[in-house]
Amino acid sequence: MNINDIRQQFPVLDQQVYGKPLVYFDNAATTQKPLCVIDRERDYYLHENCNIHRGVHYLSQKATEAYEHARQTVADFIHAKESREIVFTRGTTESLNLLATSFEHLFFSKTHNSQLSTDSQLTTHNSQLTTPKVLITAMEHHSNLVPWQQMIQRHHGQLLVVPMDDKGVLDLEQYEKLLKEEPKVVSIAHISNVLGTINPIKQMIAMAHQYGIPVVIDGAQSMAHHPIDVQDLDCDFFVFSGHKMYAPMGIGGLYGKAEWLEKLPPYQFGGEMVDTVSFEKTTFNVLPFKFEAGTPNVGAALGLETAIQFLQSFDRMEVEAHEKQLLQSAIQQLSAIEGIRFIGQAEQRSGLVSFIIDGVHPYDLGTIIDKMGVAVRTGHHCAEPVMTRFCIPGTVRASFAIYNTLEEVDVFVKAVQRAAMMLR
Ligand SMILES: Cc1ncc(COP(=O)(O)O)c(C=O)c1O
Numbered sequence: 001m002n003i004n005d006i007r008q009q010f011p012v013l014d015q016q017v018y019g020k021p022l023v024y025f026d027n028a029a030t031t032q033k034p035l036c037v038i039d040r041e042r043d044y045y046l047h048e049n050c051n052i053h054r055g056v057h058y059l060s061q062k063a064t065e066a067y068e069h070a071r072q073t074v075a076d077f078i079h080a081k082e083s084r085e086i087v088f089t090r091g092t093t094e095s096l097n098l099l100a101t102s103f104e105h106l107f108f109s110k111t112h113n114s115q116l117s118t119d120s121q122l123t124t125h126n127s128q129l130t131t132p133k134v135l136i137t138a139m140e141h142h143s144n145l146v147p148w149q150q151m152i153q154r155h156h157g158q159l160l161v162v163p164m165d166d167k168g169v170l171d172l173e174q175y176e177k178l179l180k181e182e183p184k185v186v187s188i189a190h191i192s193n194v195l196g197t198i199n200p201i202k203q204m205i206a207m208a209h210q211y212g213i214p215v216v217i218d219g220a221q222s223m224a225h226h227p228i229d230v231q232d233l234d235c236d237f238f239v240f241s242g243h244k245m246y247a248p249m250g251i252g253g254l255y256g257k258a259e260w261l262e263k264l265p266p267y268q269f270g271g272e273m274v275d276t277v278s279f280e281k282t283t284f285n286v287l288p289f290k291f292e293a294g295t296p297n298v299g300a301a302l303g304l305e306t307a308i309q310f311l312q313s314f315d316r317m318e319v320e321a322h323e324k325q326l327l328q329s330a331i332q333q334l335s336a337i338e339g340i341r342f343i344g345q346a347e348q349r350s351g352l353v354s355f356i357i358d359g360v361h362p363y364d365l366g367t368i369i370d371k372m373g374v375a376v377r378t379g380h381h382c383a384e385p386v387m388t389r390f391c392i393p394g395t396v397r398a399s400f401a402i403y404n405t406l407e408e409v410d411v412f413v414k415a416v417q418r419a420a421m422m423l424r
Contacts, residue, residue, distance in 0.1 A: 001314060001315070001318050001319070001322060001402075003322075003402075003403065003404075003405055006402055006403050007403050009034040009035050009036065009310075010032045010033070010034055010035075010403050011035065012024075012032050012033075013032060013403060016373070017370070017373045017375070018370075018371050018372075018373060019373075020372055020373030021373055021411075022373055022375065023373055023374045023375065023408045023411050023412055024375050024401075024404070025374065025375060025376050025398040025399060025400065025404065025408070025412060026375045026376060026377050026399065027224075027244075027352075027399045027400060027401035027404075028193050028221060028244070028352050028377070028381075028397065028399035029244075029377050029399070030243045030244060030249070031224060031243070031244055031245065031246050031401050032246070032401070032403070033246055033247070033248065033303075033307075034246055034307075034310050036306050036309075036310055037246060037247060037248065037303045037306045037307050037310065038303075039306075040302050040303050040305070040306040041248055041299045041300065041302065041303040044063075044066070044298065044299040044302050045299055048062050048063050048066060049063070049298075049299070050062070050063040051063070051295055052064040052067050052295075052296070052298055053272060053289070063298055066298070066302055067296070067298050067301055067302070068083070069305065070301045070302055070304060070305035071083045071086050071088065071288070071301070073305045073308050073309070074086045074253055074304065074305070074308065075255075077228075077308045077311075077312070078223075078228045078229065078230050078238065078255060079228070079229040079230055079231050079232070080230055080231070080255050081231065081258070082258060083288075084258060084261075084286070084287040084288050085255055085256055085257065085258050085261065085287070085288070086253055086254070086255055086288060087253060087254040087255075087256070087261070087288045087291040087292060088251065088252075088253055088288075088292060088296055088297075088301055089239075089251075089252050089253060089254055090250055090251065090252060090297070091220075091240075091241035091242065091243065091249075091250070091251070091252030092141075092143055092144075092218060092219075092220040092239050092240060092241045092252055093143040093147075093241075094252065095237075095239035095240075095252060095253065095254035096143050096144055096147050096148075096187070096216070096218065096239055097147045097267075098254060098267040098291065099147075099185075099187075099216055099237060099239070099254070099264075100147035100148050100150070100151045101147075101151070101267050102264035102265055102266070102267055103134075103151070103184065103185055103264070104132075104151045104154070104155070105264075105265045106263065106264055106265060107132065107184050108132045108151070108154075108155045108157070108184075131155075131156070131157050131158065132151070132152045132155045132156075132157030132158070132184065133152075133157055133158045133159075133160055133181060133182065133183040133184060134148045134151075134152055134157075134159055134160070134183050134184060134185050134186075134187065135160040135161075135162065135175075135178050135179065135181075135183035135185070135186045135187070135208075135213075136148060136159065136160070136161055136162070136186075136187050136188065137161065137162040137164070137170055137188050137189065137199070138161050138162060138163050138164045138170075138385060138386070138389055139164055139168065139170070139189060139192040139194065139195055139197065139199075139383065139386055140187075140188075140189055140218070140383065140385075141189065141193055141218065141220065141381075141382050141383055142382045142383065142384070143218070143220075143382070144187055144188075144189060144216075144218045145159075145385070148185075148187060160178045160181060160183055161178075162174055162175045162178060162188075164197075164389070167344070167345040167346050168192065168195035168196075168197045168343070168344040168345065168346050169197060169346045169347075170197075170199060170200075170204075172200070172203070172204070172207075175204065175207065176207060179207060179208060179210075179211045179213060180211070182211070182213075183213060184213070185213065185214055185215075185216060186204070186208045186213050186214070186215045186216070187215070187216040187217075187218065188201060188204060188215065188216070188217060188218065189217075189218040189220075189221070190217050190218060190219045190221065190222040190226075191221035191222045191225075191226075191350045192221070192344065192383075192386075193220065193221050193352075193381055193382070193383065194343065194344060194354050194381045194383045194386045194395065194397065195343060195344025195346065195349070195354060195386070196327075196344050196346070196349040196350045196351070196352040196353065196354070197344055197346040197348065197349055197350075198222075198226075198346070198348040198349055198350055200348070201215075201217055201233060201235070202232075202233050202234075205217075205233055205234055205235050206234070209234065214236035214237070214260060215235050215236050215237070216235070216236065216237040216238075216239065217233070217235045217237065217238045217239070218239055219238050219239060219240040220239070220240055220241050220244055221244065221350065221352075222240075222350070223240045223241075223244070223245045224244055224245035224246065224311065224401070225319070225320060225323060225350055225351060226316075226320060226350070227316045230255050235255075236256065236257050236260050237254065237255060237256045237257075237260065238254075238255040239252070239253070239254050239255070240252055240253055242300065242303070242304040242307065245304075245307055245308075245311065246307040246310055246311065247300070247303050247304040247306075247307035247308075248299070248300040248303040248304070249300070250297050250300050251297050251300035251301055251303065251304050252304075253304075254291070258287060261287050261288070261290075261291070262287065266284055266290050266291060266293070267291055267293075268293035268294070269282075269293055270293040270294050271293065271294055271295075272285070272289055272292055272293055272294060272295070272296075273285050273289055273290050273291065273292060273293040314402070319402050322402065323350075323351035323400045323401070323402070323404075324351060325406070326351060326400040326404055326405075326406065326409055327349070327350075327351045327352070327353060327400060329406055329409045329410075330353050330398060330400075330409050330412065330413065331353055333409070333410070333413040334353070334355060334413055334416065337357060337416065337417060337420055338358075338420075339357050339358030339359065339360075339420075339424075340355055340356075340357050340358075341355060341356050341357070341358070342354065342355050343355060343356065343386075343390055343392065343395050351399065351400040351401075352397060352398065352399035352400065353397070353398050353399075354381075354395040354396070354397045355395060355396055356392055356394075356395055356396065357396075357416075357420050359423070359424050360419075360420055360423045360424060361393070361423075362378040362379065362393070362394045362395055362396045363378050363379065363394065364419075364423055365378065365396050365416065365419050365420065365423065366378035366396055368415075368418075368419040368422060368423070369412070369415040369416060369419050372411075372415040372418070372419075373411070373415075374411065374412050374415045376396055376397060376398045376412070377396075377397045377399070378394055378395070378396050378397070379394040379395075380393075380394050381394075381395070381397060396416075398412060
Protein backbone atom coordinates (compact mmCIF):
# COMPACT_ATOMS: atom_id res chain seq x y z
CA MET A 1 0.00 0.00 0.00
CA ASN A 2 1.66 3.19 -1.17
CA ILE A 3 0.28 6.13 0.82
CA ASN A 4 1.76 8.71 -1.56
CA ASP A 5 -0.09 7.11 -4.47
CA ILE A 6 -3.27 7.01 -2.41
CA ARG A 7 -2.92 10.69 -1.52
CA GLN A 8 -2.71 11.56 -5.22
CA GLN A 9 -6.32 10.41 -5.44
CA PHE A 10 -7.43 12.97 -2.85
CA PRO A 11 -6.70 16.42 -4.31
CA VAL A 12 -8.33 18.18 -1.34
CA LEU A 13 -5.47 17.03 0.89
CA ASP A 14 -2.95 18.87 -1.22
CA GLN A 15 -3.57 22.39 0.07
CA GLN A 16 -2.28 24.90 2.58
CA VAL A 17 -4.37 26.14 5.50
CA TYR A 18 -3.20 29.43 7.03
CA GLY A 19 0.05 28.90 5.13
CA LYS A 20 0.62 25.39 6.55
CA PRO A 21 0.10 22.04 4.81
CA LEU A 22 -3.30 20.64 5.73
CA VAL A 23 -3.33 17.72 8.16
CA TYR A 24 -6.82 16.27 8.02
CA PHE A 25 -7.62 14.26 11.16
CA ASP A 26 -11.40 14.73 11.19
CA ASN A 27 -12.20 11.52 9.37
CA ALA A 28 -14.72 10.24 11.90
CA ALA A 29 -16.87 13.26 11.01
CA THR A 30 -16.45 12.72 7.27
CA THR A 31 -13.73 11.29 5.06
CA GLN A 32 -12.40 13.00 1.98
CA LYS A 33 -13.46 11.66 -1.43
CA PRO A 34 -11.12 10.08 -3.98
CA LEU A 35 -11.14 11.28 -7.58
CA CYS A 36 -12.79 8.06 -8.78
CA VAL A 37 -15.83 8.78 -6.57
CA ILE A 38 -16.03 12.42 -7.65
CA ASP A 39 -15.68 11.36 -11.29
CA ARG A 40 -18.37 8.69 -10.99
CA GLU A 41 -20.93 11.15 -9.68
CA ARG A 42 -19.96 13.72 -12.30
CA ASP A 43 -20.14 11.09 -15.01
CA TYR A 44 -23.65 10.17 -13.95
CA TYR A 45 -24.80 13.77 -14.36
CA LEU A 46 -22.90 14.12 -17.63
CA HIS A 47 -24.18 10.94 -19.29
CA GLU A 48 -26.84 9.03 -17.37
CA ASN A 49 -28.94 11.43 -15.30
CA CYS A 50 -32.53 10.31 -15.19
CA ASN A 51 -35.24 9.38 -12.75
CA ILE A 52 -35.20 5.65 -12.14
CA HIS A 53 -37.68 2.76 -12.07
CA ARG A 54 -40.41 4.63 -13.93
CA GLY A 55 -39.24 5.21 -17.46
CA VAL A 56 -39.22 3.00 -20.52
CA HIS A 57 -36.66 5.12 -22.32
CA TYR A 58 -32.95 4.41 -22.69
CA LEU A 59 -31.57 6.80 -20.07
CA SER A 60 -34.08 5.77 -17.43
CA GLN A 61 -33.27 2.12 -17.93
CA LYS A 62 -29.55 2.79 -17.86
CA ALA A 63 -29.82 4.79 -14.61
CA THR A 64 -32.09 2.14 -13.08
CA GLU A 65 -29.64 -0.64 -13.94
CA ALA A 66 -26.74 1.36 -12.51
CA TYR A 67 -28.65 2.10 -9.30
CA GLU A 68 -29.64 -1.53 -8.78
CA HIS A 69 -26.07 -2.61 -9.57
CA ALA A 70 -24.90 -0.28 -6.79
CA ARG A 71 -27.38 -1.93 -4.43
CA GLN A 72 -25.95 -5.35 -5.31
CA THR A 73 -22.40 -4.04 -4.70
CA VAL A 74 -23.39 -2.84 -1.21
CA ALA A 75 -25.04 -6.21 -0.51
CA ASP A 76 -21.90 -8.09 -1.61
CA PHE A 77 -19.63 -5.75 0.37
CA ILE A 78 -21.33 -6.57 3.66
CA HIS A 79 -22.22 -10.12 2.61
CA ALA A 80 -26.00 -9.71 2.72
CA LYS A 81 -27.94 -12.69 1.35
CA GLU A 82 -29.91 -10.66 -1.18
CA SER A 83 -29.83 -7.14 -2.60
CA ARG A 84 -33.46 -6.57 -1.52
CA GLU A 85 -32.13 -6.49 2.04
CA ILE A 86 -30.39 -3.19 1.27
CA VAL A 87 -32.41 0.02 1.54
CA PHE A 88 -30.73 3.22 0.38
CA THR A 89 -31.19 6.12 2.79
CA ARG A 90 -29.52 9.49 3.38
CA GLY A 91 -27.29 7.87 5.98
CA THR A 92 -27.10 6.43 9.49
CA THR A 93 -29.40 9.03 11.04
CA GLU A 94 -32.15 8.48 8.51
CA SER A 95 -31.78 4.70 8.76
CA LEU A 96 -32.19 4.84 12.54
CA ASN A 97 -35.20 7.16 12.28
CA LEU A 98 -36.71 4.73 9.79
CA LEU A 99 -36.24 1.84 12.23
CA ALA A 100 -37.51 3.73 15.29
CA THR A 101 -40.62 4.83 13.41
CA SER A 102 -41.33 1.43 11.90
CA PHE A 103 -40.80 -0.39 15.19
CA GLU A 104 -43.12 2.12 16.86
CA HIS A 105 -45.87 1.28 14.39
CA LEU A 106 -45.19 -2.43 14.57
CA PHE A 107 -45.09 -2.81 18.33
CA PHE A 108 -46.42 0.20 20.13
CA SER A 109 -49.13 2.03 18.17
CA LYS A 110 -52.78 1.56 19.05
CA THR A 111 -53.53 1.04 15.40
CA HIS A 112 -51.25 -0.17 12.74
CA ASN A 113 -51.31 -1.80 9.38
CA SER A 114 -52.94 -5.19 9.61
CA GLN A 115 -51.13 -6.62 6.62
CA LEU A 116 -47.95 -4.70 7.08
CA SER A 117 -46.13 -5.67 3.96
CA THR A 118 -48.87 -5.00 1.46
CA ASP A 119 -51.93 -3.27 2.82
CA SER A 120 -52.49 0.24 4.15
CA GLN A 121 -55.94 -0.15 5.72
CA LEU A 122 -55.77 0.64 9.42
CA THR A 123 -57.13 -1.84 11.90
CA THR A 124 -56.69 -2.37 15.60
CA HIS A 125 -53.67 -4.48 16.42
CA ASN A 126 -54.83 -7.78 17.91
CA SER A 127 -51.94 -8.52 20.21
CA GLN A 128 -51.74 -6.77 23.55
CA LEU A 129 -49.83 -3.50 23.63
CA THR A 130 -46.66 -3.68 25.73
CA THR A 131 -44.65 -1.00 27.55
CA PRO A 132 -42.09 0.13 25.01
CA LYS A 133 -38.56 -0.63 26.06
CA VAL A 134 -35.50 -0.19 23.87
CA LEU A 135 -31.99 -1.10 24.95
CA ILE A 136 -29.04 1.04 23.88
CA THR A 137 -25.60 1.67 25.39
CA ALA A 138 -24.01 4.53 27.31
CA MET A 139 -21.75 5.38 24.38
CA GLU A 140 -24.28 6.02 21.61
CA HIS A 141 -24.19 8.91 19.17
CA HIS A 142 -27.31 11.10 19.48
CA SER A 143 -28.54 9.51 16.24
CA ASN A 144 -28.82 6.16 18.00
CA LEU A 145 -30.41 7.66 21.08
CA VAL A 146 -32.82 10.49 20.27
CA PRO A 147 -34.98 8.65 17.67
CA TRP A 148 -35.56 5.77 20.13
CA GLN A 149 -36.04 8.13 23.09
CA GLN A 150 -38.62 10.26 21.28
CA MET A 151 -40.51 7.19 20.16
CA ILE A 152 -40.51 5.76 23.66
CA GLN A 153 -41.61 9.02 25.28
CA ARG A 154 -44.70 9.07 23.07
CA HIS A 155 -45.71 5.75 24.69
CA HIS A 156 -44.54 6.32 28.27
CA GLY A 157 -41.95 3.60 27.91
CA GLN A 158 -38.37 3.19 29.03
CA LEU A 159 -34.96 3.54 27.47
CA LEU A 160 -32.62 0.96 28.99
CA VAL A 161 -28.92 1.85 28.91
CA VAL A 162 -25.93 -0.52 29.20
CA PRO A 163 -23.31 1.21 31.37
CA MET A 164 -19.57 1.33 30.64
CA ASP A 165 -16.46 1.45 32.79
CA ASP A 166 -13.82 4.19 33.01
CA LYS A 167 -11.95 2.78 30.02
CA GLY A 168 -15.03 2.94 27.82
CA VAL A 169 -15.80 -0.78 27.88
CA LEU A 170 -19.41 -1.96 28.11
CA ASP A 171 -20.54 -3.93 31.15
CA LEU A 172 -21.81 -7.19 29.69
CA GLU A 173 -23.18 -8.46 33.00
CA GLN A 174 -25.46 -5.44 33.16
CA TYR A 175 -26.31 -5.99 29.51
CA GLU A 176 -27.49 -9.52 30.29
CA LYS A 177 -29.60 -8.21 33.17
CA LEU A 178 -31.17 -5.54 30.98
CA LEU A 179 -31.99 -8.11 28.29
CA LYS A 180 -34.13 -9.88 30.89
CA GLU A 181 -36.30 -6.74 31.07
CA GLU A 182 -37.54 -7.71 27.61
CA PRO A 183 -36.75 -4.72 25.44
CA LYS A 184 -38.31 -4.96 22.00
CA VAL A 185 -35.11 -3.88 20.25
CA VAL A 186 -31.39 -3.60 21.06
CA SER A 187 -29.43 -0.90 19.21
CA ILE A 188 -25.64 -0.69 19.63
CA ALA A 189 -22.76 1.20 18.03
CA HIS A 190 -20.20 -1.09 16.47
CA ILE A 191 -17.51 1.51 17.19
CA SER A 192 -17.89 4.51 19.48
CA ASN A 193 -17.24 7.79 17.65
CA VAL A 194 -15.87 9.33 20.87
CA LEU A 195 -13.98 6.52 22.56
CA GLY A 196 -12.95 4.41 19.59
CA THR A 197 -14.10 1.31 21.50
CA ILE A 198 -14.88 -1.64 19.23
CA ASN A 199 -17.82 -3.30 20.95
CA PRO A 200 -18.07 -7.13 21.02
CA ILE A 201 -21.14 -7.00 18.80
CA LYS A 202 -21.10 -10.61 17.67
CA GLN A 203 -21.32 -11.76 21.27
CA MET A 204 -23.90 -9.10 22.13
CA ILE A 205 -26.07 -10.08 19.16
CA ALA A 206 -25.96 -13.76 20.19
CA MET A 207 -26.90 -12.82 23.77
CA ALA A 208 -29.90 -10.74 22.60
CA HIS A 209 -31.04 -13.52 20.29
CA GLN A 210 -31.20 -15.93 23.24
CA TYR A 211 -34.04 -13.72 24.46
CA GLY A 212 -35.53 -13.43 20.96
CA ILE A 213 -34.67 -9.71 20.72
CA PRO A 214 -33.65 -8.20 17.35
CA VAL A 215 -30.41 -6.19 17.18
CA VAL A 216 -29.59 -3.03 15.24
CA ILE A 217 -25.90 -2.25 14.68
CA ASP A 218 -24.85 1.36 14.10
CA GLY A 219 -21.97 0.86 11.70
CA ALA A 220 -21.30 4.55 10.99
CA GLN A 221 -17.72 4.31 12.30
CA SER A 222 -16.89 0.80 11.17
CA MET A 223 -17.68 0.36 7.46
CA ALA A 224 -14.60 2.22 6.19
CA HIS A 225 -12.18 0.60 8.58
CA HIS A 226 -13.17 -3.01 9.19
CA PRO A 227 -14.62 -5.75 6.95
CA ILE A 228 -18.31 -6.36 7.74
CA ASP A 229 -20.13 -9.66 7.31
CA VAL A 230 -23.76 -9.27 8.37
CA GLN A 231 -24.48 -12.98 8.02
CA ASP A 232 -21.56 -13.93 10.22
CA LEU A 233 -22.55 -11.27 12.78
CA ASP A 234 -26.16 -12.43 12.49
CA CYS A 235 -27.35 -8.85 13.16
CA ASP A 236 -30.94 -8.11 12.22
CA PHE A 237 -30.13 -4.59 10.99
CA PHE A 238 -26.93 -2.74 10.14
CA VAL A 239 -26.92 0.98 9.31
CA PHE A 240 -24.19 3.16 7.82
CA SER A 241 -23.30 6.49 6.14
CA GLY A 242 -21.55 6.72 2.79
CA HIS A 243 -19.76 9.98 3.56
CA LYS A 244 -17.74 8.33 6.34
CA MET A 245 -16.41 5.73 3.89
CA TYR A 246 -15.08 7.88 1.02
CA ALA A 247 -18.50 8.17 -0.69
CA PRO A 248 -20.53 11.34 -1.31
CA MET A 249 -22.74 12.94 1.31
CA GLY A 250 -26.46 12.26 1.25
CA ILE A 251 -26.25 8.51 0.74
CA GLY A 252 -26.12 5.62 3.15
CA GLY A 253 -27.98 2.50 3.90
CA LEU A 254 -29.92 0.14 6.00
CA TYR A 255 -29.37 -3.59 5.86
CA GLY A 256 -32.21 -5.64 7.31
CA LYS A 257 -32.90 -9.35 7.29
CA ALA A 258 -35.63 -9.86 4.69
CA GLU A 259 -38.00 -11.41 7.22
CA TRP A 260 -37.73 -8.30 9.41
CA LEU A 261 -38.06 -5.82 6.56
CA GLU A 262 -41.16 -7.69 5.37
CA LYS A 263 -42.69 -7.32 8.85
CA LEU A 264 -41.89 -3.63 9.37
CA PRO A 265 -44.35 -1.06 8.00
CA PRO A 266 -43.14 1.66 5.62
CA TYR A 267 -41.49 4.79 7.00
CA GLN A 268 -42.37 7.43 4.44
CA PHE A 269 -45.16 7.45 1.91
CA GLY A 270 -45.46 8.69 -1.67
CA GLY A 271 -44.28 7.61 -5.09
CA GLU A 272 -42.03 4.58 -5.68
CA MET A 273 -43.02 2.78 -2.49
CA VAL A 274 -46.55 1.89 -3.62
CA ASP A 275 -48.02 -0.94 -5.64
CA THR A 276 -51.60 0.25 -6.23
CA VAL A 277 -53.32 3.43 -5.05
CA SER A 278 -56.98 4.45 -4.86
CA PHE A 279 -58.75 7.01 -2.67
CA GLU A 280 -59.82 4.20 -0.38
CA LYS A 281 -56.71 2.14 -0.12
CA THR A 282 -53.02 1.78 -0.99
CA THR A 283 -50.97 -1.36 -1.33
CA PHE A 284 -47.22 -1.19 -0.96
CA ASN A 285 -44.34 -2.16 -3.19
CA VAL A 286 -42.07 -5.14 -2.55
CA LEU A 287 -38.68 -4.91 -0.79
CA PRO A 288 -36.63 -2.81 -0.79
CA PHE A 289 -38.78 -0.24 -2.61
CA LYS A 290 -41.38 -0.23 0.16
CA PHE A 291 -38.86 1.82 2.16
CA GLU A 292 -37.68 4.12 -0.63
CA ALA A 293 -40.38 6.76 -1.07
CA GLY A 294 -39.73 9.46 -3.67
CA THR A 295 -36.80 10.10 -5.96
CA PRO A 296 -33.54 8.77 -4.51
CA ASN A 297 -30.04 10.23 -4.73
CA VAL A 298 -28.98 8.11 -7.69
CA GLY A 299 -25.68 9.88 -8.39
CA ALA A 300 -24.56 9.49 -4.78
CA ALA A 301 -25.52 5.79 -4.77
CA LEU A 302 -23.24 5.31 -7.77
CA GLY A 303 -20.54 7.24 -5.92
CA LEU A 304 -21.02 4.88 -2.97
CA GLU A 305 -20.53 1.90 -5.24
CA THR A 306 -17.27 3.40 -6.52
CA ALA A 307 -16.14 4.12 -2.94
CA ILE A 308 -16.71 0.46 -2.12
CA GLN A 309 -14.68 -0.57 -5.17
CA PHE A 310 -11.97 1.85 -4.03
CA LEU A 311 -11.88 0.18 -0.60
CA GLN A 312 -11.92 -3.27 -2.17
CA SER A 313 -8.83 -2.42 -4.20
CA PHE A 314 -6.79 -2.64 -0.95
CA ASP A 315 -6.00 -5.44 1.41
CA ARG A 316 -8.42 -4.48 4.21
CA MET A 317 -6.14 -6.01 6.85
CA GLU A 318 -3.32 -3.80 5.63
CA VAL A 319 -5.55 -0.75 5.88
CA GLU A 320 -6.52 -1.70 9.44
CA ALA A 321 -2.87 -2.23 10.37
CA HIS A 322 -1.92 1.14 8.87
CA GLU A 323 -4.61 3.02 10.81
CA LYS A 324 -3.64 1.17 13.99
CA GLN A 325 -0.02 2.22 13.52
CA LEU A 326 -1.12 5.87 13.25
CA LEU A 327 -3.18 5.48 16.41
CA GLN A 328 -0.36 3.88 18.38
CA SER A 329 2.11 6.55 17.34
CA ALA A 330 -0.36 9.30 18.32
CA ILE A 331 -1.10 7.75 21.73
CA GLN A 332 2.55 7.09 22.48
CA GLN A 333 3.63 10.65 21.66
CA LEU A 334 0.64 12.37 23.26
CA SER A 335 1.22 10.41 26.50
CA ALA A 336 4.30 12.55 27.16
CA ILE A 337 2.19 15.72 27.44
CA GLU A 338 1.70 16.77 31.05
CA GLY A 339 -1.88 16.64 32.29
CA ILE A 340 -3.25 14.68 29.33
CA ARG A 341 -6.19 12.37 29.95
CA PHE A 342 -7.33 9.93 27.31
CA ILE A 343 -11.08 9.43 27.08
CA GLY A 344 -11.53 5.86 25.90
CA GLN A 345 -8.82 3.30 26.63
CA ALA A 346 -10.41 0.03 25.60
CA GLU A 347 -8.09 -2.70 24.41
CA GLN A 348 -10.22 -3.28 21.32
CA ARG A 349 -10.23 0.08 19.61
CA SER A 350 -10.35 1.72 16.24
CA GLY A 351 -8.27 4.51 14.68
CA LEU A 352 -9.29 7.52 16.71
CA VAL A 353 -8.03 9.14 19.87
CA SER A 354 -9.99 11.45 22.21
CA PHE A 355 -8.33 13.43 24.98
CA ILE A 356 -8.41 16.46 27.23
CA ILE A 357 -5.53 18.33 28.84
CA ASP A 358 -5.71 19.76 32.37
CA GLY A 359 -6.43 23.48 32.35
CA VAL A 360 -7.02 23.60 28.58
CA HIS A 361 -10.45 23.87 27.00
CA PRO A 362 -10.78 21.49 24.02
CA TYR A 363 -12.31 24.24 21.89
CA ASP A 364 -9.33 26.56 22.46
CA LEU A 365 -6.88 23.80 21.67
CA GLY A 366 -8.72 22.89 18.46
CA THR A 367 -8.83 26.52 17.37
CA ILE A 368 -5.10 27.03 17.90
CA ILE A 369 -3.96 23.86 16.15
CA ASP A 370 -6.25 24.71 13.25
CA LYS A 371 -4.06 27.80 12.71
CA MET A 372 -1.15 25.34 12.44
CA GLY A 373 -2.95 23.51 9.65
CA VAL A 374 -4.28 20.63 11.76
CA ALA A 375 -7.98 19.77 11.49
CA VAL A 376 -9.41 17.88 14.45
CA ARG A 377 -12.86 17.87 16.01
CA THR A 378 -13.59 19.31 19.44
CA GLY A 379 -16.71 19.24 21.60
CA HIS A 380 -19.19 16.56 22.61
CA HIS A 381 -19.17 14.78 19.23
CA CYS A 382 -22.97 14.39 19.32
CA ALA A 383 -22.65 12.15 22.36
CA GLU A 384 -23.45 14.39 25.33
CA PRO A 385 -24.21 11.49 27.72
CA VAL A 386 -20.63 10.27 27.18
CA MET A 387 -19.33 13.68 28.27
CA THR A 388 -21.60 13.53 31.33
CA ARG A 389 -20.32 10.03 32.15
CA PHE A 390 -16.72 11.27 32.17
CA CYS A 391 -17.59 14.67 33.75
CA ILE A 392 -15.98 16.67 30.97
CA PRO A 393 -17.21 19.47 28.69
CA GLY A 394 -15.84 17.84 25.56
CA THR A 395 -12.75 16.27 24.05
CA VAL A 396 -10.28 16.85 21.26
CA ARG A 397 -10.63 13.99 18.80
CA ALA A 398 -8.16 13.01 16.08
CA SER A 399 -9.42 10.33 13.72
CA PHE A 400 -7.41 8.61 11.01
CA ALA A 401 -8.02 7.34 7.51
CA ILE A 402 -6.20 5.42 4.82
CA TYR A 403 -4.43 8.51 3.41
CA ASN A 404 -2.93 9.76 6.70
CA THR A 405 0.77 9.40 7.44
CA LEU A 406 3.06 9.00 10.44
CA GLU A 407 4.64 12.36 9.54
CA GLU A 408 1.22 13.97 9.91
CA VAL A 409 0.89 12.40 13.35
CA ASP A 410 4.21 14.06 14.31
CA VAL A 411 2.98 17.45 13.08
CA PHE A 412 -0.28 17.00 15.01
CA VAL A 413 1.46 16.07 18.27
CA LYS A 414 3.86 19.03 18.01
CA ALA A 415 0.91 21.33 17.37
CA VAL A 416 -0.90 19.99 20.46
CA GLN A 417 2.24 20.42 22.58
CA ARG A 418 2.66 24.02 21.44
CA ALA A 419 -0.99 24.88 21.92
CA ALA A 420 -1.03 23.36 25.41
CA MET A 421 2.01 25.45 26.36
CA MET A 422 0.35 28.62 25.05
CA LEU A 423 -2.93 27.95 26.84
CA ARG A 424 -1.63 27.03 30.29
C1 LIG B 1 -21.52 6.22 15.69
C2 LIG B 1 -22.28 7.21 14.85
N1 LIG B 1 -23.59 7.02 14.64
C3 LIG B 1 -24.32 7.84 13.88
C4 LIG B 1 -23.75 8.93 13.28
C5 LIG B 1 -24.60 9.81 12.41
O1 LIG B 1 -24.17 9.73 11.08
P1 LIG B 1 -24.81 10.67 9.96
O2 LIG B 1 -24.68 12.07 10.45
O3 LIG B 1 -23.95 10.40 8.76
O4 LIG B 1 -26.21 10.26 9.77
C6 LIG B 1 -22.40 9.20 13.47
C7 LIG B 1 -21.77 10.39 12.90
O5 LIG B 1 -20.76 10.86 13.35
C8 LIG B 1 -21.64 8.30 14.27
O6 LIG B 1 -20.34 8.50 14.47
